[in-house]
Amino acid sequence: KRLLPLLTGLVLLLSACGREDLSTLNPQGPVAEKQLDLMKLSIGIMALVVVVVFAICIYVLIRFRRRSGDKSIPKQVEGNHTLEIIWTVIPLVLLLILGVPTIKDVFGLAKDYSKDKNAVQVRVTAHQYWWEFEYTGYGIKTAQELVVPTDKTISFELVGADVKHSFWIPAIGGKMDTNPGVTNRMYLEFPKEGVFRGKCAELCGPSHALMDFKAKAVSPASFDRWVAAMKAPAVMPADAEIAEKFTSQCLTCHAVGENGGNSAPNLTGVGSRQTIGGILYNDTTSVEKNIHDWVTDPQKYKSGAMMPKAVENDLTQEQVSAIAKYLAEYKLDY
Template sequence: MKSRWHHAMRLLFAVMALTLVLTGCGDPTLSALTPSGPVAESQFWLMKLTFGIMAGVFLVVFILWLYVLVRYRKKSGQTGYPKQVEGNHKLEIIWTVIPFVLLIIMAVPTVTIGFDLEKRYDKAEAMQVNVTAHQFWWEFEYPDLGIHTAQDLYIPTGKKVQFTVTSADVIHAFWIPALGGKIDTNPGDENHIWLQADKPGIYKGKCAELCGAAHALMDFKVVAVDQAKFDEWATKLKTASVTPKTDLAKQGQEVFKKSCIGCHAIGSEGGRLGPNLTDLASRERLAGILPNNAEELHKWLKDPQAMKPGNKMPNLNLPDDQINALVEYLGELKIDYDNGLPKQ
C-alpha cells in the first residue's frame, strides 16, 4: 500500500513538472503574456492584478489552514473533545469585508479599462479595417484605401486601428494575443474593437471560437511596420501587375479565368467567396498554414480537403497539366516589397 502511495506521488510530481516545462513552449508572438500594444498592456496588467490578489488570498488561507492544523491537532494523552468555540463577530466582519474590498479593487480598474477599450474611433483618429471571418480563412478590407486582401494583415505601428468584424458563415472570434482582444465575429452582425502595435514585428492571430473541422488551422498573420513601409505596401498592392510573364503562366491565367475567378479575385477582377490572390506569392503561408511553395500549392489545388479539412474550396478535379499552369501563374503574383522583418 505504501509503495503504491509513493508511486502515485512520484507520478503526480512528474506530471506537475512536465506541466511547468510545457508552459515555456509555444510561439512568443502568439501569447497574451508578451504584450506589444496598449490594449494588450492594459489587459496584461489586469491579469497580473487579479492573479496577485488570488495568490495572496490563497497564501493567507493556506497559512491559516496550516496554523489550525498544527495548533489544534490532537495532543498526546488527550481524551474527549476540545473546548468548542462557536461564532466570533469580529472575525466574521473581517472575512466579509476583506473579500468585498478585494472585489472593489479588481472591479474598478476592470470596468474603467473595459469602457476605454469599448471606444470607437473614426477615420480621423484611427485606420479603419473591416474583417470578415470565413471557414477557415480571414478577409481584410481597408475601405479608405480601396484594398482587399486575405490572411496577411498589414498595419502601421504607433497608430490605432479600428476593426469592424463580422462573419460570412458561423460564429468565429478575432484574436491577436500579443496586441489584445478577442472579439466574436457574428454572421449578420458587426462588432468593433481597436488595437495598436507599438513596435514593428509579425504577430500571429487565431480564431478563438470553435467553428468547424479546421478551426485549429484558422490562423492569420499581422505584419506591423512603420508608416512609410505601410504606405509603400499599400501602393504596391494597389498597382500590382497581374500580367503573366511566361507561356505556361499565360495558360494558367486562362485556367484561372475559366475555373477560379468566380470565387477568387486578382486585382479588381473576380469574386469574393474565396481569398483575394493579388499578392499570393508574397505571402509566407498558403491557406494560413502551409509553406508557400510550388509543391504545396500543387497539393492544395489537387485536393484542398486533404490539406485543410472542412474548408469550402471544392476539388475542381483539374488535370495535372492545368494545375502546373495554375501554379506557374499564381507563383508570379508577387509584389516587389520587403517589409524588413525576419521571416517566420
C-alpha cells in the same frame, strides 16, 4: 531541488515555443501591455488568496488536531459576527481592486482610440477557416495576412460569416468574438515592425486549431506602397489557356485585384505571403509547392475547408502546376 524541473517545465509551457511571437507574456503593443498588467494583478490577488487560505487551513489542522487520549468534544460555535464581516469585506475589497482597473482599462482603451480620426479601418470577417480583411477606407481586400502601418491605430470591425469565431493576436491584444450578424469593435496598435501570429480563439469546427493568420506591421511608407500595389490592376496568367482555366475555375470564388468573386480568400499578391492557407510556411517549403499541394487537396491540410480538390475542379496536374507557378510569382513590392 524537486521544484526546479517543475518550474522549468512551467516556464517552457508558458513561453511561446512556436516560430513566431505568440505570447501574451511578451507584449508588443500598448493594448497587450495593459492586458498583461491586468493579468499580473489578478494572478497576484489569486496567489495572495491561495497563500492566506492555505496558511489558515494548515494552522487550524495542526492547532486543533485531535490529540491522543483526548476524548472530549470540542467547543461548539454557532456564528460569529466579527468573523463573518471580515470574510465578506475582504473579498469585496479584493474584487474592487480587481474590478476598478479592469473596467477603467477596458472602457478607457475603447474611448481613447475611438477619438482617433486617422485610424485605419479594417473590417474582419471570420470564415470557416480563414480570415478576410477589408480596408474600407482604401477599397481593398486581402486574406490571411493583415498588413498594418506602425504609426496608426487600427480600428477593427469584427463579424463572423458562418459561425462564431474569435479574433486574437496574443502579442498585440484581443481577444474578441466575431459573431454572424453582429459587429464588434476593437482597437489595436502595432508600434513595432514585425510579424505577429493571430489565432481563432473560439471552437468553430474541425479545423479551428488551424485557423491561423498573420499580422504584419510595416513602416508607414511600406504600408503606402502595399496599398498602391494592392490597388494596381490585377496580374493574370500570361498563358491564355491557363488564364481561361484560372478565371473559370478559381475566380468564381477567389479574386485577384478587381477580378473575381467574393466567397474565398482574395489572392492578390499571394506570392508575397508568409503562408498558404495560414499554415503552410513558405520559408520552409517554396510558395509554389505549397500552392500546388494546397490546390491539389485542400482538405488534406484543413479538414472541412470549402475549396474543392483539383480533380473535382476539373484541373489537370499540369494546369495545377501552371496556376501554382503563376500565383507564386504574383508578388507585391512594398
